[in-house]
Amino acid sequence: MKTATLPPIRVAPDFRLELEGVLEEGESLSQFVENAVRSTVTKRKTQAEFVRRGMAAIEATQRDASGIPAEQVIAKLEAKLATAKKNKARRGG
Numbered sequence: 001m002k003t004a005t006l007p008p009i010r011v012a013p014d015f016r017l018e019l020e021g022v023l024e025e026g027e028s029l030s031q032f033v034e035n036a037v038r039s040t041v042t043k044r045k046t047q048a049e050f051v052r053r054g055m056a057a058i059e060a061t062q063r064d065a066s067g068i069p070a071e072q073v074i075a076k077l078e079a080k081l082a083t084a085k086k087n088k089a090r091r092g093g
Contacts, residue, residue: 006037 011019023032061067 006033 019032020029023029
Protein backbone atom coordinates (compact mmCIF):
# COMPACT_ATOMS: atom_id res chain seq x y z
CA MET A 1 0.00 0.00 0.00
CA LYS A 2 1.22 3.47 -0.84
CA THR A 3 1.87 5.95 1.93
CA ALA A 4 -0.13 9.14 2.24
CA THR A 5 0.78 12.60 3.42
CA LEU A 6 -0.88 14.33 6.34
CA PRO A 7 -1.97 17.89 5.70
CA PRO A 8 0.56 20.53 6.65
CA ILE A 9 -0.30 22.62 9.68
CA ARG A 10 0.59 26.19 10.46
CA VAL A 11 1.94 27.05 13.87
CA ALA A 12 3.32 30.19 15.42
CA PRO A 13 7.10 30.55 15.05
CA ASP A 14 7.61 30.48 18.82
CA PHE A 15 5.70 27.21 19.10
CA ARG A 16 7.79 25.67 16.34
CA LEU A 17 10.94 26.64 18.23
CA GLU A 18 9.48 25.11 21.39
CA LEU A 19 8.65 21.94 19.47
CA GLU A 20 12.11 21.70 17.95
CA GLY A 21 13.53 22.10 21.45
CA VAL A 22 11.89 18.88 22.65
CA LEU A 23 12.90 16.68 19.73
CA GLU A 24 15.03 13.75 20.77
CA GLU A 25 18.47 13.28 19.27
CA GLY A 26 18.13 12.21 15.64
CA GLU A 27 14.36 12.68 15.64
CA SER A 28 12.88 14.69 12.80
CA LEU A 29 9.91 17.01 13.04
CA SER A 30 8.01 14.64 10.73
CA GLN A 31 8.72 11.68 13.01
CA PHE A 32 7.58 13.66 16.02
CA VAL A 33 4.32 14.66 14.32
CA GLU A 34 3.67 11.10 13.14
CA ASN A 35 4.26 9.73 16.65
CA ALA A 36 1.97 12.38 18.14
CA VAL A 37 -0.78 11.57 15.64
CA ARG A 38 -0.42 7.81 16.24
CA SER A 39 -0.57 8.32 20.02
CA THR A 40 -3.68 10.47 19.74
CA VAL A 41 -5.42 7.96 17.45
CA THR A 42 -4.66 5.15 19.91
CA LYS A 43 -5.85 7.25 22.86
CA ARG A 44 -9.12 8.13 21.14
CA LYS A 45 -9.78 4.51 20.15
CA THR A 46 -9.13 3.44 23.72
CA GLN A 47 -11.44 6.13 25.08
CA ALA A 48 -14.19 5.19 22.62
CA GLU A 49 -13.92 1.52 23.61
CA PHE A 50 -13.99 2.47 27.31
CA VAL A 51 -17.16 4.51 26.79
CA ARG A 52 -18.73 1.71 24.71
CA ARG A 53 -18.04 -0.86 27.44
CA GLY A 54 -19.30 1.52 30.12
CA MET A 55 -22.54 2.17 28.26
CA ALA A 56 -23.02 -1.58 27.75
CA ALA A 57 -22.46 -2.15 31.48
CA ILE A 58 -24.99 0.54 32.38
CA GLU A 59 -27.54 -0.97 30.01
CA ALA A 60 -26.96 -4.46 31.44
CA THR A 61 -27.30 -3.17 35.01
CA GLN A 62 -30.54 -1.39 34.17
CA ARG A 63 -31.89 -4.38 32.24
CA ASP A 64 -31.04 -6.84 35.03
CA ALA A 65 -31.95 -4.42 37.85
CA SER A 66 -28.69 -5.47 39.50
CA GLY A 67 -27.31 -2.07 40.42
CA ILE A 68 -26.73 -0.55 43.82
CA PRO A 69 -28.52 2.77 44.39
CA ALA A 70 -26.18 5.75 44.40
CA GLU A 71 -27.47 6.86 47.79
CA GLN A 72 -26.41 3.53 49.31
CA VAL A 73 -22.92 3.76 47.79
CA ILE A 74 -22.50 7.35 48.98
CA ALA A 75 -23.67 6.44 52.49
CA LYS A 76 -21.05 3.66 52.68
CA LEU A 77 -18.32 6.01 51.44
CA GLU A 78 -19.34 8.70 53.94
CA ALA A 79 -19.22 6.13 56.75
CA LYS A 80 -15.72 5.04 55.68
CA LEU A 81 -14.61 8.66 55.54
CA ALA A 82 -15.99 9.36 59.01
CA THR A 83 -14.18 6.30 60.38
CA ALA A 84 -10.92 7.35 58.74
CA LYS A 85 -11.24 10.86 60.19
CA LYS A 86 -11.89 9.45 63.68
CA ASN A 87 -8.87 7.14 63.40
CA LYS A 88 -6.68 10.00 62.23
CA ALA A 89 -7.84 12.20 65.13
CA ARG A 90 -7.05 9.41 67.63
CA ARG A 91 -3.54 9.09 66.21
CA GLY A 92 -3.08 12.82 66.64
CA GLY A 93 -2.99 13.52 62.91
